[in-house]
Amino acid sequence: MKKHVVFFEVAGGTDKGPDGYRPDTMPMVESLRKRGWTAEVIFYSDEKKDEIFEHVVRSADAYVSRINPGNLKDESTYFQMIRQLCEFGVKGMPHPDAMINYGAKDALVKLRETPLVPEDTFAYYDIASFKENFPKSLKNGERVLKQNRGSTGEGIWRVQLVSDIGEAEEVPLDAVVRCTEAKDNHVEEHTLENFMTFCEQYITGENGMLVDMRFLPRIKEGEIRLLMLHRTPVNVVHKKPAEDTDAFSATLFSGAKYRYDAPEEWGDLVHSFMASLPTITEKLGGYDLPLIWTADFILDTDEQGRDCYILGEMNCSCVGFTSQLSLSEDIADEIINILSQVEAVEQ
Structure with a gap:
């Protein structure tokens, strides 16, 4: 050596x-x-x-x-x-392929057969599949669209249906949607057709894609970031969004408040995540776990009314610890x- x-x-x-x-x-x-x-x-x-x-x-x-x-x-x-x-x-x-596999937003789709990610989580790699399927998923409730590129909430949109569409099987293109970007919690209203046309930019180009997830209302209670040193939990950052009605972003730029906790204070989350590490490793290419990496979670409620934790994203490109x-x-x-x-x- x-x-x-x-x-x-x-x-x-x-x-x-x-x-x-x-x-x-x-x-x-x-x-x-x-x-x-x-x-x-x-x-x-x-x-x-x-x-x-x-x-x-x-x-x-x-x-x-x-x-x-x-x-x-x-x-x-x-x-x-x-x-x-x-x-x-x-x-x-x-390893560079671990960096890509863990950091890409579609890691969530690869993990949706685990308890970490809801089954109704989708990835769109081309405009045609996006236009065909997103109106159907939006019919079932609020969604969050996440671009693969960008950072600090850029290109992450909460999409709420404003128009009454009755019993339609999918949201019509002329329906009005309310769109909130995580970058700064600003709100825009568009027809679904115009908003989807705007989102085409996220799908085109190298590594372009959109991930479509169910909106989890308990994000208002805070996003939970687990900092990992290889296989060891280091700390938990609790990131609570601003109190504004539409606010759901957990970035400092958007006014979120951060609190640093010991892993022991989030025992259920840490235990369930550590138990999932072999599956995560297998599903994301079989590479050794990154040296310094994070996993972000949002609280949800399972069918028995108990707290559960939904994985929102992971990052291992250059996680800071300043x-x-x-x-x-x-x-x-x-x-x-x-x-x-x-x-x-x-x-």
Whole structure:
């Protein structure tokens, strides 16, 4: 074992501190160094990808990706490089395909056979299927449409039917719908036809898709984010939306209030999620769990009237922990533990 880890960053972006690094990157580097390992930060660029590849293959046991794909001109080139690194024996944290599979909104559709996701959750990969099926799902109640791209609630819409459509089997195209975007809780009213035409932008282009989920009214009680360090729950962030009537967004930008709890305070949620990890791993490609990742949940009520937790999304691209930098010590321990297990298997 070389006992060397590379952290990938990219220059620029709003996630950098005054020194040009993400605020949570150097603490991990220093924590590894305290344990007798070496670590370095490499700023990725397409122009230097071949040089970077050769250096990392030659020197490192693993890479830790700290790049928000939205800060890259072409994320596919970066993913191609780190996929090759994995093929050449460098441990990916995470593997690029795990990053894609866990981060994509249609992970929910892949998990709808589990208790985590309602069965009436759909994904639209082309405009024709969207136009054919969304009027039918909207007939059954309020829906939430989620684009695959974007962040902080952009392109996530709560859709409510305003018009009375009687016993129609699906919502007619001239019906009026009330649409609230999670980005800032602003409200618009459109005909269904016009709104669906607007949403075509989310389906077109690379990785374009829309996920269609039932709206869960208990989002007003707060979204629950579970922060995971590989297989260990670290903390729970309770994100309560603003009190406005239409507000359902749990982003800070929209006025939501955040509270940090210990995992033990959410025992039922943590227990059920941990029990689901083998299924999640299997359904999302069989890759090792990401190093640092999150799962967001919304409270619902099951048929017996008991609380249950519905998975809203997961993220593992570059989850930050700037409010808890001491976590870098645990992360360094886990990196070493993972690589020690890999070495033991290979011997």
